[in-house]
Every structure is written in structure tokens, then in C-alpha cells.
Amino acid sequence: MSDERSVTTREQPPLPARATVDRFEEDLAVLYVEGREQVVERCRLPEDAREGDVIDFVAGRVDVEATRAAREELAALRAGLPIKRGSFDL
Amino acid sequence: MTTLHRLLLPLALLTALPVAAQTLTVHFLDVGQGDAALIRTAEGKTVLIDGGPPEAGKELARRVDALTSGPLDLMILSHPHLDHYGGLMEVLERVGTKRYLEPGFEHNSPGYPELLSALQLKGVEIRVSDRDTLNKNEPLEIDLGGGAKLTVLWPQRPLHPFLFDTRSDPNANSIVARLSYGDHSVLFTGDAEPETEAHFMRLGTDLRSDVLKVGHHGSRYSSTTPFLSRVRPKLAVISCGKNNPYRHPGPETLDRLKEAGAQIARTDLEGEIVVRLSSSGVTVQSSKQSQPTLVVPPILAGGAKPGATPAAALRETQAYVASKRSKTFHSATCPAAAYIQKQNLVHFTTREAAAAAKRPAKDCNP
Numbered sequence: 444m445s446d447e448r449s450v451t452t453r454e455q456p457p458l459p460a461r462a463t464v465d466r467f468e469e470d471l472a473v474l475y476v477e478g479r480e481q482v483v484e485r486c487r488l489p490e491d492a493r494e495g496d497v498i499d500f501v502a503g504r505v506d507v508e509a510t511r512a513a514r515e516e517l518a519a520l521r522a523g524l525p526i527k528r529g530s531f532d533l
Numbered sequence: 534m535t536t537l538h539r540l541l542l543p544l545a546l547l548t549a550l551p552v553a554a555q556t557l558t559v560h561f562l563d564v565g566q567g568d569a570a571l572i573r574t575a576e577g578k579t580v581l582i583d584g585g586p587p588e589a590g591k592e593l594a595r596r597v598d599a600l601t602s603g604p605l606d607l608m609i610l611s612h613p614h615l616d617h618y619g620g621l622m623e624v625l626e627r628v629g630t631k632r633y634l635e636p637g638f639e640h641n642s643p644g645y646p647e648l649l650s651a652l653q654l655k656g657v658e659i660r661v662s663d664r665d666t667l668n669k670n671e672p673l674e675i676d677l678g679g680g681a682k683l684t685v686l687w688p689q690r691p692l693h694p695f696l697f698d699t700r701s702d703p704n705a706n707s708i709v710a711r712l713s714y715g716d717h718s719v720l721f722t723g724d725a726e727p728e729t730e731a732h733f734m735r736l737g738t739d740l741r742s743d744v745l746k747v748g749h750h751g752s753r754y755s756s757t758t759p760f761l762s763r764v765r766p767k768l769a770v771i772s773c774g775k776n777n778p779y780r781h782p783g784p785e786t787l788d789r790l791k792e793a794g795a796q797i798a799r800t801d802l803e804g805e806i807v808v809r810l811s812s813s814g815v816t817v818q819s820s821k822q823s824q825p826t827l828v829v830p831p832i833l834a835g836g837a838k839p840g841a842t843p844a845a846a847l848r849e850t851q852a853y854v855a856s857k858r859s860k861t862f863h864s865a866t867c868p869a870a871a872y873i874q875k876q877n878l879v880h881f882t883t884r885e886a887a888a889a890a891k892r893p894a895k896d897c898n899p
Contacts, residue, residue: 465615465642466701468752468779473615475643479587480615482778494701495641513641520646521639524653529665532676533578533606533632 458487458500463513466494474498555875557681557714561746561798561806562596563820564589566774566781567616570721570746571600572712576679580607581624582710582721583617587644590623596805597628604629607675608657611723612636612707613645622648630657634675636688637661638695638706662708663690681714686738687729693736699728704749709733711742716832717810720764722748722755730760743815743829744768744808745795751782761793768817768828769795770806777801796828812875830865853887853899855879861894862887869896 459481462474472488474481488498489505497509555575562569564585572580579601585593597605608630610618622644624630633652652659662685664673669692673685687709688695699705707723720742722729726749733740745766748755750773769790773781782799790797796817798806803819816825854870855862856877863870865880881887884899893899 463641463643466703471778475615478644480619494703497641510641513643514639517639517641517646520649521637524649524659526637527658527660528663529668530671530674530676531632531660533580533678 458483460501461497461499461506461509464488464492464494464496464498555679556809556811557712559712559719559744559808559810560596560600561770561772561800561808562593563800563804564593564620564772566750566777566779567619568611568723568746568750568772569593569620570772571597572677572681573600574677574679574681574714577602578606578677578679578681580609580675580677580683581605581621581630582609582708583611583723584608584621584624585619586616587619590620593620594623594627597624601628604631606630606677607632607634609633609708609710610635610648611721612638612703613640613642614703614724615642615644617723618642618645618648622651625651625655625657629655632658632660634660634662634708636706636708637663637690638688638703640703662688664692666691675710681712683710683712685710686733686740687725693732696726696728696732700726700754705729707748711740714810715812717744717815717829718742719744719746719808719810720766721746724749724752725755727754727757730755730757733763734759738763740764742766743810744770744817747771747782747786747790749781750777750779751786751799752779753783753785756786756789758789758792761789761795764793766790766793766795768808768815769793769797770808770817771797771799771801773799773801775801813870813873813878824869827870853881853884855881855887855891860891862891862899863894864897864899869894 459476462476465473465475470485471482472485492498492505497506499506557575558573560571567585568583569585570582605628662673675683688706696705704724705726705728707725709725710721712719740763742764745764747769751771771782798817803821805820807818809816812831814827814831815829817828818825852865853862854865856873857879858877
């Protein structure tokens with residue numbers, strides 16, 4: 444995965460310095476910003492941004508390292524949970 | 534008091550008490566642009582499916598608290614997108630839950646690991662929707678008691694792997710579950726994508742349901758025609774926000790739902806939508822309606838004719854109904870008919886027969 448991802452720059456609304464892409468909806472991206480949703484045009488993100496990527500809007504690229512670290516943290520958290528499987532009754 | 538009186542008194546008290554209708558209720562809660570549905574069984578079991586976006590959390594928790602007593606029996610997260618998990622933390626703090634179920638699909642959205650950590654800290658039983666590895670040919674079932682059951686139709690690990698390279702993988706691996714109660718059912722689809730629907734077609738999954746919680750807030754991509762022809766919903770509930778930026782629901786989706794013969798109810802237009810399932814059929818009532826509307830009449834004992842719709846079968850054989858306790862009779866499709874308790878329900882095949890025993894009710898004037 445390349446770190447050299449360009450971002451199309453457009454004016455307004457103000458972008459956060461860094462945010463995670465929660466999801467895409469049509470031509471919009473929904474960012475997770477301090478526990479809330481911020482909706483921005485998808486074209487303001489790097490072209491290769493995917494759901495779950497951490498975007499460094501200052502550098503205008505996907506922060507590959509931060510994305511990987513967040514995914515690894517989540518995987519480690521889930522691996523440590525006492526998860527049950529199969530059918531059950533209430 | 535004689536011994537006989539002592540024996541008869543409890544019986545007399547029992548018969549004097551109003552008998553609770555055996556009704557399962559689903560509240561499609563108004564959380565703006567997102568999903569949240571609360572199931573309440575006749576026995577008082579509670580299941581919350583999704584928790585809307587963060588902005589809706591406080592009001593959602595207040596509403597769930599008002600509709601329940603004690604912690605939820607089960608909290609389900611269909612998939613870890615913010616418009617589905619955003620309000621769950623508030624519900625967890627205010628109401629609590631005994632169990633939590635999710636698809637087990639890892640998605641990096643920062644509030645999601647926070648939710649998992651909070652669940653673990655509170656000692657909530659955490660489950661994923663995988664089938665039992667020793668019995669993987671059987672779908673995962675959750676027995677809600679009293680004849681109510683949730684069957685998880687997707688994901689189906691380890692029998693089938695997650696779907697990848699779809700429009701949205703977290704969406705495509707949403708928990709899809711069918712709630713069945715007596716003759717009636719509700720299909721919850723999360724944000725299932727066209728790829729999920731196509732996968733059901735390939736597997737030949739039985740999807741038929743009276744009520745469909747429309748996938749992905751009525752997005753134009755989901756609710757494909759082949760999928761709807763399998764579900765054959767009488768009622769389609771769309772959970773979305775007023776003037777949302779994503780233009781949900783798509784006009785194409787609304788057209789497809791209408792073509793499939795479904796009545797449409799929308800939280801953005803009608804607020805909270807309440808669906809009730811009982812032996813008297815399925816009714817729907819929004820926060821803007823004073824009376825429920827019957828969307829599915831009761832299924833006849835002995836079964837309807839093959840291919841006949843329940844409504845047509847009802848017209849053929851049991852066009853009029855009444856309560857043993859009332860002096861009036863109703864048309865079988867009158868919303869009030871849904872409120873007649875099963876043990877009091879009387880059917881008439883002709884108007885003459887009904888009119889010989891009772892007088893016509895003023896609400897439907899049969």
C-alpha cells in the first residue's frame with residue numbers, strides 16, 4: 444500500500460486534521476470525528492481511501508501506519524474477549 | 534369461608550383479571566438517520582437491534598428505558614457503522630443488557646472498540662453470530678420464549694465465509710435475522726447489500742416474511758426485485774432521517790417495494806412505528822396514528838388455500854368476526870378485529886349469520 448495518496452482539495456466545510464472513514468454513502472464520506480459523524484464530499488478524500496482508513500487531511504493522504512495500528516488494536520481487543528458462539532435461549 | 538369457597542376464590546380472581554393479549558411488539562424507534570428496533574415479547578423479553586447514530590443516543594436510551602423494565606435480554610449490533618452503534622453506549626449506561634450479539638466482522642470505526650470495552654467491563658455476555666461449530670448445518674437460533682424465535686440468516690460462518698469486495702463489506706456482512714412468532718414474521722436486514730441478497734438467492738434461503746425492515750435505510754442499491762419476490766412483505770418499514778444527505782430512501786426502492794405489494798411505513802415521515810404480531814394478525818401504528826392498521830389478517834386454522842393470500846382466504850371463509858363478550862361484529866379486516874382476544878374470537882362466514890347474532894360495529898360498519 445503506497446503512502447503517496449493524493450487528496451483532491453476543495454474548500455469547505457472545514458476538514459479535521461485527521462479522521463477515520465466510518466463509511467461511504469453515495470458520493471459522501473462519513474467521518475468519525477470526536478464521537479460524532481461529519482459528512483464530507485467523497486472527492487475531498489484520497490481517491491484510494493477505503494472504509495476504516497485513517498485519513499491525514501493535512502498531508503492529504505491515507506495514514507497507512509495509523510490505519511494498520513488501529514486495525515491491529517481492534518483485532519487484539521476482540522481476540523481477548525470471551526466470545527461465545529452458536530444458538531442460545533433468552 | 535368454606536373450603537369450597539377457598540378453592541374457588543383464586544379461580545374467580547383469575548377469571549376476573551383481564552387476560553393479557555399474547556402479542557409480540559416491535560418498535561421501530563425514530564433515531565433520525567440510522568436504525569434501532571426494540572422487540573418486546575408477550576413474556577417481557579426484550580431485544581434491541583441497533584442503536585442509531587450518536588446524536589440519537591440520549592433520546593433512544595430514554596425511550597428504551599420507558600419501554601422496558603430492567604436490562605435488555607439482548608442487544609444486537611447488525612454491523613459496526615456509526616449510524617447503527619452510535620447510541621448503544623447510552624443504552625448500555627442507562628438500561629444495560631445481559632447479552633450482546635454482533636456479526637464478528639472487524640471494522641475500524643473508533644467508537645466500536647470503545648463499545649466492546651464497555652461491554653466487557655460491565656460483564657455482558659458477548660456473542661458473535663457464528664453457527665455452532667459442532668452443529669454447523671443448523672442456522673443460529675435465539676429462543677425468545679413463548680414461541681418467539683430469531684433465526685440468524687447471515688453471516689453464516691463457519692459454513693460460509695464473510696462476503697468481501699462488495700460495495701461495503703461491513704454492510705454486506707450485516708446480521709440478517711428473521712423474527713418468527715406464531716404464523717407471522719419480521720425480517721431484519723441491517724444494511725444488507727445487493728451482494729448479500731444475491732447470496733441468499735444462491736443459497737435458496739427461505740426469506741418469506743410479513744414485515745421487512747428495509748435494508749440500508751431504503752438505499753437504491755438494496756431491496757432488489759429478486760430479493761423482494763422471495764420475501765413478499767406486506768409491510769416495509771424504512772428507518773431513515775428527515776431530509777438526510779444520502780437521499781434515502783431511493784425513489785427506485787420505493788417503486789420496487791410498491792411493485793412487490795408492500796405497504797410502506799417510514800420513520801422520517803411518521804416517527805416511531807409500532808408493529809404488533811399476534812394470532813389476530815399483524816398491525817402497524819405510527820406515532821401519528823391513533824389507531825393501528827391491520828396489514829396481515831390472521832391465518833386460518835387448517836391453513837389457507839395454496840396460493841391464496843391470507844386476506845383473500847379470509848374473505849372466502851371468515852369475513853366477519855366478533856368478540857364473545859361484545860354485542861357487535863366487525864369486518865375481519867377492521868383494525869379493531871386485531872384486538873379481540875383469541876379465546877373470545879368468533880367467526881362468521883356470512884353477514885347474515887353475523888347479523889343474526891350481533892349488530893354491526895359503528896367503526897367499520899360491516
